[in-house]
Structure formats: C-alpha cells, structure tokens
Amino acid sequence: MNNFSRFRINLRKEDCISCRSCVKQCSFNAISWNEETKSLVFNHAGCTDCQRCVSFCPRGALFITRNENTFAPHSLYTEKVLRELFIQSETGGVLLSSMGSPAEKVPVYFDHLLLNASQVTNPSIDPLREPMETRTFLGRRPAHAQRGTDGKLVNNLLPHLDLQTPILFSAMSYGAVSLNVQKALARAAEKLGTYFNCGEGGLHESLYRYSANTIVQVASGRFGVHETYLNSASAIEIKIGQGAKPGIGGHLTGAKIIGDVSATRMVPEGVDAISPAPHHDIYSIEDLRQLVSSLKEATGYRKPVIVKVAAVHNIAPIASGIARSGADIIAIDGFRGGTGAAPMRIRDNVGLPIELAVAVVDQRLRDERIRNQVSIIASGGIRCSTDVVKALALGADAVSIGTAALCALGCHLCASCSSGKCAWGLATQNPELVKRLDPDQGADNLVRLVSAWTREIKEIMGGMGINSIEALKGNRLALRAVGLNEKELEILGVRYGGE
Amino acid sequence: MKKEGEVRIPSGCAVCGIFARDGRSINGEVIARSIALMRNRSNGLGGGFAGYGIYPQYKDYYAVHIFYDSLKSREECERFLDSHFDIINLSKIPVRQIESITDAPLIWRYFVSPLVHKIQDSQLDENEYTARCMIRINNQIDGAYVFSCGKNMGVFKAVGYPEDVARFYRLEDYSGYAWTAHGRYPTNTPGWWGGAHPFALLDLSVVHNGEISSYDANRRAVEMYGYSCNLLTDTEVITYILDYLTRKEGLTLEECANVIAAPFWSTIALKDRDEADRLSYLRKMYSSFLITGPFSILVGFTGGMMALNDRLKLRSLVVGEKGSTTYFSSEEAAIRAVEPELDRVWAPAGGQPVIVTLDEGVCV
Numbered sequence: 117m118n119n120f121s122r123f124r125i126n127l128r129k130e131d132c133i134s135c136r137s138c139v140k141q142c143s144f145n146a147i148s149w150n151e152e153t154k155s156l157v158f159n160h161a162g163c164t165d166c167q168r169c170v171s172f173c174p175r176g177a178l179f180i181t182r183n184e185n186t187f188a189p190h191s192l193y194t195e196k197v198l199r200e201l202f203i204q205s206e207t208g209g210v211l212l213s214s215m216g217s218p219a220e221k222v223p224v225y226f227d228h229l230l231l232n233a234s235q236v237t238n239p240s241i242d243p244l245r246e247p248m249e250t251r252t253f254l255g256r257r258p259a260h261a262q263r264g265t266d267g268k269l270v271n272n273l274l275p276h277l278d279l280q281t282p283i284l285f286s287a288m289s290y291g292a293v294s295l296n297v298q299k300a301l302a303r304a305a306e307k308l309g310t311y312f313n314c315g316e317g318g319l320h321e322s323l324y325r326y327s328a329n330t331i332v333q334v335a336s337g338r339f340g341v342h343e344t345y346l347n348s349a350s351a352i353e354i355k356i357g358q359g360a361k362p363g364i365g366g367h368l369t370g371a372k373i374i375g376d377v378s379a380t381r382m383v384p385e386g387v388d389a390i391s392p393a394p395h396h397d398i399y400s401i402e403d404l405r406q407l408v409s410s411l412k413e414a415t416g417y418r419k420p421v422i423v424k425v426a427a428v429h430n431i432a433p434i435a436s437g438i439a440r441s442g443a444d445i446i447a448i449d450g451f452r453g454g455t456g457a458a459p460m461r462i463r464d465n466v467g468l469p470i471e472l473a474v475a476v477v478d479q480r481l482r483d484e485r486i487r488n489q490v491s492i493i494a495s496g497g498i499r500c501s502t503d504v505v506k507a508l509a510l511g512a513d514a515v516s517i518g519t520a521a522l523c524a525l526g527c528h529l530c531a532s533c534s535s536g537k538c539a540w541g542l543a544t545q546n547p548e549l550v551k552r553l554d555p556d557q558g559a560d561n562l563v564r565l566v567s568a569w570t571r572e573i574k575e576i577m578g579g580m581g582i583n584s585i586e587a588l589k590g591n592r593l594a595l596r597a598v599g600l601n602e603k604e605l606e607i608l609g610v611r612y613g614g615e
Numbered sequence: 616m617k618k619e620g621e622v623r624i625p626s627g628c629a630v631c632g633i634f635a636r637d638g639r640s641i642n643g644e645v646i647a648r649s650i651a652l653m654r655n656r657s658n659g660l661g662g663g664f665a666g667y668g669i670y671p672q673y674k675d676y677y678a679v680h681i682f683y684d685s686l687k688s689r690e691e692c693e694r695f696l697d698s699h700f701d702i703i704n705l706s707k708i709p710v711r712q713i714e715s716i717t718d719a720p721l722i723w724r725y726f727v728s729p730l731v732h733k734i735q736d737s738q739l740d741e742n743e744y745t746a747r748c749m750i751r752i753n754n755q756i757d758g759a760y761v762f763s764c765g766k767n768m769g770v771f772k773a774v775g776y777p778e779d780v781a782r783f784y785r786l787e788d789y790s791g792y793a794w795t796a797h798g799r800y801p802t803n804t805p806g807w808w809g810g811a812h813p814f815a816l817l818d819l820s821v822v823h824n825g826e827i828s829s830y831d832a833n834r835r836a837v838e839m840y841g842y843s844c845n846l847l848t849d850t851e852v853i854t855y856i857l858d859y860l861t862r863k864e865g866l867t868l869e870e871c872a873n874v875i876a877a878p879f880w881s882t883i884a885l886k887d888r889d890e891a892d893r894l895s896y897l898r899k900m901y902s903s904f905l906i907t908g909p910f911s912i913l914v915g916f917t918g919g920m921m922a923l924n925d926r927l928k929l930r931s932l933v934v935g936e937k938g939s940t941t942y943f944s945s946e947e948a949a950i951r952a953v954e955p956e957l958d959r960v961w962a963p964a965g966g967q968p969v970i971v972t973l974d975e976g977v978c979v
Contacts, residue, residue: 261900581826586905588832590831
C-alpha cells in the first residue's frame with residue numbers, strides 16, 4: 117500500500133521531459149505512464165530505491181526519499197519492528213532479506229582500528245619510486261625444507277594459488293547472479309591476476325577458458341559438480357557455510373531454473389534447487405577430511421582445496437579442525453557477508469564479525485603451531501582498501517569481496533535480490549534485464565576498482581615502511597584501537613591508541 | 616617507565632665487526648677503538664661486544680653470562696643450573712669500576728656442560744637442550760637474565776657508551792679471531808642492561824642497526840616455533856629467525872639472507888630458471904620471515920661472520936679488507952680508525968650478504 121511504502125518517488129515536474137526512460141528502467145513496476153493524463157504514475161510501494169530510474173533520468177528530475185510518514189515513535193517497537201510484525205501477520209512467512217546484515221548495534225571493528233606510519237626512526241617508502249609487492253600465495257606449506265642427495269633444496273611446495281593482489285572475488289552462483297556477472301568477474305580476475313569463484317551453481321561452459329582464474333565450489337546441493345567441472349578450476353572450495361546465513365541452506369526457486377541455469381546446475385527446468393543446510397555426507401570433521409581427500413583424488417592432487425565456513429562462536433576450534441583435515445585454505449565469511457537471499461532473523465542475529473573471527477583463528481592456529489599449514493581468506497563486509505589492510509594485519513592472508521564487486525557492476529544495495537527483478541541486471545535471469553550488464557564494461561569497472569584498492573594498499577604499506585605484503589600479515593603492531601573495551605582489545609590482539 | 620620487553624623501543628645504532636680469517640687473535644681493545652669513533656651514533660643508553668675464540672681453555676663448554684638483580688635470583692638460578700648442567704667453573708665477570716657506568720647488576724659467568732642423563736631424558740640434542748634451558752631461565756627466573764651462552768664466545772654489554780662498556784668489562788683482557796660491537800641510540804630510556812646488544816642465542820650473536828617494519832609479523836611467526844620474544848627488539852627476533860632457519864631448517868646463511876632480505880619478485884624473474892626456482896621457493900616457504908624496513912646486521916657464529924643489509928639498503932654498511940682481516944662497520948671511518956691502509960673497501964648492495972669464514976685448516 118502506497119500510504120505505508122518505505123520510499124517515495126519524487127518528481128521535479130518542471131525538469132521532466134516525459135521521455136519515460138524511468139518507466140522502461142524500473143523493473144519493479146513502481147513507475148508507469150498514464151496515457152490519458154500524459155503523466156507518470158508512481159507505485160511507491162513497489163520502489164526499492166535501487167536508483168536505476170534516477171541514474172537514467174536524462175534531466176535529473178527524479179529523486180527517491182524515505183517516506184516522510186512517521187509511525188508513532190517508540191524506542192523498542194520501532195518502525196522497522198512494526199513493519200516486520202505487519203508483514204508476518206499478513207503472510208505467515210519467514211522474513212527474507214538480501215545482501216549483508218546492516219545490524220547497527222554490532223560494531224564494525226574495522227572502523228575502530230587505526231593504522232601506523234613511519235616517522236623519523238625509520239623511513240616510509242614511496243611506492244612510485246620503489247617496488248611495492250602485493251603478490252600473494254595461498255595454500256599449505258610443508259612442515260620443513262627438504263634437500264636432495266645433491267644438497268640442493270627440493271621444491272616440496274604443494275599446489276597453491278598465486279595472486280597479484282590479496283583480493284579475490286567471493287562466490288556468487290550462476291542462478292543467483294546472471295551469466296554476464298560471472299563473465300565480468302572472470303574477465304576481471306584474469307586481467308587482475310586473481311580469482312573469481314563460481315559459487316554453487318556449476319560453471320557455464322563459456323567460462324571454462326578462465327580456468328586459470330577460477331575457483332569452483334562444491335556445496336551441499338552438489339549442483340553442477342562433475343569431473344570436468346572440478347578440473348576446470350585452479351582450486352576447489354567446499355562450502356560449509358556462509359556469513360549471511362550460518363547453518364542455513366539455500367533455495368533457488370524453480371522460476372530461475374531455466375535454460376542454461378538448469379543445464380549448468382544439472383537440475384531439471386522449473387524444479388526448485390534446494391541446498392540442504394548441512395552436507396549430507398559431512399556430519400562431522402572426519403567426514404570433511406574424506407571429502408577433501410576425495411576431491412584431491414579426483415583432481416590428481418594438483419589443486420588446493422578451500423573450506424569455506426561462516427564465522428560462528430567456536431570458529432577457532434572449527435578452523436583448527438579444518439586445518440588438520442587436509443584443506444589448504446580456510447575461507448571465513450563474517451557476519452556482514454552478503455547473500456542473494458537469507459532469512460532476515462538469521463542474517464541479523466547469527467555469527468561473528470569477520471574481524472573477531474580472523475583474530476581468534478589466526479591466534480589459535482599459531483598457538484597450535486599449524487598456522488603455516490593453511491592460508492586464511494577473510495570475507496564479509498570488506499568495503500575498501502583499509503578494510504583489506506586491517507584484515508591482513510589481524511591475520512588474514514587475503515580477502516574476498518562480493519558486495520563491493522557487485523557495486524562496481526551497478527548494484528546500489530536495494531537488497532531486493534531475492535525478487536529476481538534486479539533492475540541493474542545482476543541478480544536476475546530475466547533476459548531483458550540481464551542484457552543491462554555488458555560483461556566487458558563490467559570487467560573494466562572491476563579492474564579499475566581492484567586496481568584502485570591495490571594502489572591505496574601500496575600507499576598505506578609504503579607509509580608504514582613495509583614493501584611487501586607478507587610483512588603486513590599478522591603484523592598487529594601496525595594497528596591501534598580506539599573506542600573498544602579491554603576484552604575486545606584482548607580478542608583482537610591489538611593495543612589501544614597511544615599505547 | 617616500563618622496562619624493555621614491556622614496551623617496544625625503536626633505536627638507531629652503530630655496528631662494527633672484525634674477522635681474522637687466519638684465526639689469529641685480535642685484542643678486544645681494537646674493536647673498542649673502532650666503535651668509539653662512532654660515538655655520535657649512540658646515546659649512552661646501550662653498548663656491547665661479542666668476541667669469538669676468547670675462551671680457548673674452556674672451548675668445549677657453554678660459556679653462560681648472566682645478569683642478576685639480586686642474590687636471591689642468583690641462588691635460584693644456580694640451583695637450576697646445578698640440576699641441569701655440570702658447572703665446571705663459575706666466577707664473577709671481572710669489571711673495572713668507572714664513573715660513567717652505573718647501576719650494574721650482579722654479573723656472573725659459568726662454564727657448563729649439560730648433564731648427560733638429562734639430555735637423554737629430554738630426547739633433544741645438546742644445543743637444543745641448552746637453548747631451552749637458557750630460554751627457561753629468562754622466562755621463569757625472576758631477576759635472572761642469560762645474555763650469552765655459546766661455546767668459546769661471549770657477549771659483554773651494558774647501559775653506557777660502547778667505549779665505556781669496553782673499559783668496564785676490561786675488554787683488553789680478551790682476545791679472539793672475531794669481534795662485533797654495538798652502540799645503541801634507543802628512543803626511550805629503559806636503563807636495563809638486558810636490552811643492550813649484541814643479542815645472542817648459543818653461539819649465534821646479532822648486532823643490528825635499524826627499525827624493522829615487519830616486526831610483529833616476524834615475531835608472531837617465530838614464536839610459533841617455541842621462541843619467546845621477551846625484549847620486543849628487532850635484534851632478538853632476527854636472532855631467533857636465524858637460529859630457526861640455520862639450526863632447525865638446515866639452511867645456509869646465504870639462504871637465510873635470501874629469506875629475510877629476499878630479492879623482489881621482479882628481480883627473481885630475471886634470474887636463470889634454477890636460481891629463480893630456488894629463490895621463489897625460499898620466499899614462498901618462509902614468507903613470514905621476510906624482514907622489511909631498514910636494517911644492517913652483523914651475525915657472528917663459530918668460525919664466521921655475516922653482514923647483511925635490508926633489500927633497499929636503508930642503512931649504511933661498509934666492508935673493508937686488509938690481508939686476511941675483514942672489517943665491517945656502519946661508517947668507513949670506524950674501520951680506518953683501526954686500519955688506515957685497506958686493500959679494498961666497498962658497500963655491499965641491499966640484500967647481498969657478505970659472509971666470511973675461517974680459512975681452510977684453521978682451528979680455533
């Protein structure tokens with residue numbers, strides 16, 4: 117109902133030329149054209165504030181605001197709470213949400229951490245004049261060096277990933293996002309010398325040629341998993357969980373299982389693709405070990421295996437168990453991690469912020485003296501280059517970005533992914549909408565974004581007098597905290613500002 | 616004010632070293648004269664020396680130098696030593712009372728040999744057993760601090776200018792085939808003798824000038840292998856990294872240099888394939904031991920010495936040669952002070968180790 121819509125579509129009539137571009141662009145049927153009155157008609161209730169119409173209005177005549185209508189203010193029963201009560205009493209359903217949790221009361225620890233810089237006692241290094249290395253290796257290291265009978269060192273390193281910058285693209289499946297999104301990610305990963313992750317929806321054949329920059333996922337639904345799939349990647353990720361919905365499976369509606377999505381997922385057209393909450397062959401850590409071994413066996417021990425888990429309360433022992441399962445890399449997805457669709461209560465109440473998770477896992481693996489056996493990829497709310505630097509200083513080897521990457525492709529975080537009507541052509545399979553993203557232009561945007569971040573990372577490193585990324589990893593003295601309590605400092609392993 | 620180890624104190628410094636490849640004995644007075652020239656690189660808050668070949672009469676025994684805060688800590692420590700080692704000889708280290716060196720702790724020296732049955736019980740080799748015992752004293756016995764524990768070598772250090780430290784310890788009474796020296800310029804006043812340099816573990820000693828920016832990454836990495844960085848100094852962490860890489864991983868010193876001052880990837884790409892493979896292997900395998908930021912170090916060990924700069928050469932380091940003697944120093948002037956006529960003098964490039972060892976057949 118328009119009276120209670122979240123947003124209002126506003127028009128400066130004097131600027132409007134009735135070109136009806138907004139009508140064409142709105143995929144949520146929030147704007148239509150009345151032929152009789154020759155005017156725009158707004159269905160405010162349909163508006164998601166995706167900013168597509170605003171972006172395409174040639175005269176800047178449109179703007180979206182919050183609905184000024186105000187519910188009786190109540191500190192406990194806020195407008196958000198009331199809206200949720202109304203929806204549930206009307207629909208009887210679980211509340212759905214998309215993208216990462218905006219929970220306001222959960223601290224964003226990155227914003228409480230400050231970085232160091234060199235002054236006098238050691239020199240800062242100018243990245244424009246001196247080499248500044250961001251090349252990153254992810255994978256297991258052997259326990260000891262080995263020498264041949266000739267006394268020379270033997271290369272006993274195991275298969276690993278080689279990144280030019282410590283930033284990967286997070287898993288986003290074909291089905292949840294369009295093929296064009298995956299094409300953009302794959303092309304960008306190739307240009308940047310990093311990796312994209314195809315998620316759990318299988319790998320479209322047109323992407324096989326990016327195998328040197330591809331990570332394929334094996335999730336609980338096992339969609340699209342076959343021998344060629346596994347061997348068309350540089351690494352295989354076993355997805356146990358996701359930061360936006362720890363402990364919860366997935367559900368791609370039959371409406372999206374059409375054409376190539378169906379073929380790639382190996383799910384009949386029109387049938388819902390349901391990812392069970394657990395892997396039904398992993399009910400325990402020793403089962404994980406068997407799956408890791410099976411995947412390595414299937415790929416001739418040529419590819420590192422990543423195990424992705426959501427950050428939950430006992431993440432440290434979980435990570436320790438994974439490190440001992442034969443996995444080469446642990447991907448930890450934090451509380452703020454994005455999603456195409458998740459139950460809102462789960463998204464906003466389950467899990468741990470990535471900063472805490474990385475800090476405790478890194479320390480735990482060191483305490484157990486197995487930190488060198490695995491690499492850590494952190495994700496879930498990495499918004500900018502300083503988040504990357506801070507995550508690395510806390511103990512991650514690399515980060516992966518999903519939401520930030522989607523923003524480079526046009527996403528404005530309207531969080532309506534689950535509707536399938538994404539006006540930017542990202543989280544949709546509607547052929548008309550999908551066309552809105554040109555994969556080459558998208559790839560260019562992604563390359564520019566990650567290159568910009570990498571440049572900033574180099575500036576920051578240079579300021580600290582560090583000229584190689586490995587000297588930043590776990591370097592917690594490079595961080596100081598403000599506005600945190602002693603317990604938080606202890607868990608993050610960081611000193612207070614001024615200490 | 617917090618003691619060293621409770622707080623991290625960056626320092627600038629002077630370093631110098633002398634090495635006689637023919638194994639002849641050089642008097643401690645020579646190295647003292649060399650480092651004295653660089654007085655303005657120190658600020659009187661730390662100076663020290665390491666001499667090799669100085670205890671020929673006890674060369675098969677670990678020479679353990681210890682600072683004590685009190686008689687009580689000495690008694691406790693000696694009980695520990697007694698139950699883990701045969702103590703062949705013990706004495707106060709002779710010192711000369713001088714005005715500029717104050718607040719001296721009790722300074723003792725022990726020549727010891729590990730108890731055979733204890734080594735067997737521990738399933739460790741002699742070096743590892745001794746190293747662990749010494750680390751345990753430093754961690755667990757309040758007021759006792761082992762600052763030297765190698766065979767036929769010894770560290771002498773104090774709070775003060777290095778030339779005063781030399782007079783204090785009567786360095787002219789010692790002669791050896793190799794010496795390193797250190798003058799410290801800490802940006803804080805710890806006033807604690809243990810914080811002075813050289814820093815040593817077994818026969819490996821390090822003097823260092825610089826402030827490494829990778830410190831905490833290196834510290835947390837090496838602590839995973841059972842080391843405990845109590846002083847929070849660069850020198851301590853560099854010593855432990857070198858000890859780990861040489862003694863536990865069996866790397867050569869040149870390989871160690873390729874790890875801690877690894878060539879840039881762009882440089883590695885220019886090497887021939889075997890060398891590129893070797894260098895990439897070392898960088899990937901020991902990535903957390905890469906040291907960034909400025910440093911020049913002199914590493915002393917039985918029978919040799921290594922000088923190494925950070926890969927950008929952000930600190931000065933000069934090498935000079937005269938006959939069979941090699942000199943190292945932060946400044947060339949300090950070498951000229953003791954040997955004005957050099958055959959050769961050069962500044963090694965960043966990341967390029969200069970390693971000297973005793974000539975073949977020379978025994979010390």
